[in-house]
Amino acid sequence: MCSLHPCCSCCCLLLFISLGVQGSLNPSAAPEQVHLSYPGEPGSMTVTWTTWVPTPSEVQFGLQISGPLPFRAQGTVSPFVDGGILRRKLYIHRVTLRNLLPGVQYVYRCGSAQGWSRRFRFRALKNGPHWSPRLAVFGDLGADNPRALPRLRRDTQQGMYDAVLHVGDFAYNMDQDNARVGDRFMRLIEPVAASLPYMTCPGNHEERYNFSNYKARFSMPGDNEGLWYSWDLGPAHIISFSTEVYFFLHYGHHLVERQFHWLERDLQKANKNRAARPWIITMGHRPMYCSNADLDDCTWHESKVRKGLLGKLYGLEDLFYKYGVDLQLWAHEHSYERLWPIYNYQVFNGSQETPYTNPRGPVHIITGSAGCEERLTPFTLFPRPWSALRVKEYGYTRLHILNGTHVHIQQVSDDQDGKIVDDIWVVRPLLNRMMYL
DSSP states (O other), X not given: OGGGOHHHHHHHHHHHHHHHHHSOSSGXXXXXXXXXXXXXXXXXXXXXXXXXXXXXXXXXEESOSSSOOOEEEEOEEEEEEOSSTTOOEEXXXXXXXXXXXXXXXXXXXXXXXXXXXXXXXXXXXXXXXXXXXXXXEEOOEESSSOTTHHHHHHHHHTTOOSEEEEOSOEETTTTHHHHHHHHHHHHHHHHHHTTSBEEEOOOGGGOHHHHHHXXXXXXXXXXXXXXXXXXXXXXXXXXEOOSGGGTOGGGOTHHHXXXXXXXXXXXXXXXXXXXXXXXXXXXXXXOSOOOBSSOOGGGSTTOHHHHEETTTEEOHHHHHHHTTOOEEEEOSSSSEEEEOSEETTEEOOSOSSOTTBSOSSOEEEEEOOSBOTTOOOOBOSSOOTTEEEEEOSSXXXXXXXXXXXXXXXXEEETTTTTEEEEEEEEEOOTTSOSOOO
């Protein structure tokens, strides 16, 4: 036996010491579900992760892949108790890194002396409006059947994106099985979300326990628990909001009014800043329009998101049109649909030859086909006059904000091994940057 040999016991002692330095003797203290978000402050990035016992929250970071990590940042830990019958408790850690050099790649690990994560890499976002951000955009990604995720992982490893926009509906559902499905989902997206700011908005599948899993697990800018916020990225101002306040009114009618007035103030400020950041882009889960063969809100002529409560209170179409929102990103329908520039069911193409050059209305993109247990959503037999393209295939959207006048939108089909099945440019001259009305 090994115990009879003095050399073997020495090796065992060295191994024990080594494990204590590199990892954790208590697996509950090991960080998992690591993901990034941009807090809205230039030169910063927030790291969020989960442990199963309370531990200090620290990120060590530097520039060398395998060398020392000389920089340190500390943050906070908050207990989160899921609303399920087991009342499972998670500890959510948040640390914001500051004074990052724009465009520089950093290496980091998170945790504490009780246990560290493996090393991850991210590139700090560039500052100012004069660069060309590339984003992956999708919604409705589940822990089961996450069809787009392997390709998104490969894209991320190849450095194709600066950020991710996840337009609602996560895991299906994060609260299921006493939030274990949420844990599994957050582990699944870690190879993408630990390398890119993973920016979110809530969908209907996050509703349980007043969106508590969504609010606890993600760290978005602002002080509205990630329900609505905005941030600047290159030549664009991006606004994330909750369509769900219109549907789950038992959490309070006041949320509809609060969000609406916040949106109006934010849009007013964004319009005053058009010279610096010409594009205004919104992301919300449930679309105003769609031509799917179901009974969802977007199939009704007077949809709640479009027209508001009772068909007249706090509708978003008039608000977004008034302040000249350029591009509206949606999900919820498990398909891809691109609309012609539209307002109040009227098509406002720039011209017959180039409909997206100087369009006189906003462009809507519905991208909810990343993959989940509910499979794809069929379309009606005949497209609506305002529907430009419909794709019933798993996939996701690439959004390239080239400069202040040109935005490139592509749809990637996972069913066709990454083939680009939609490819358009939206072009708006800088001089034509005022409100539509």
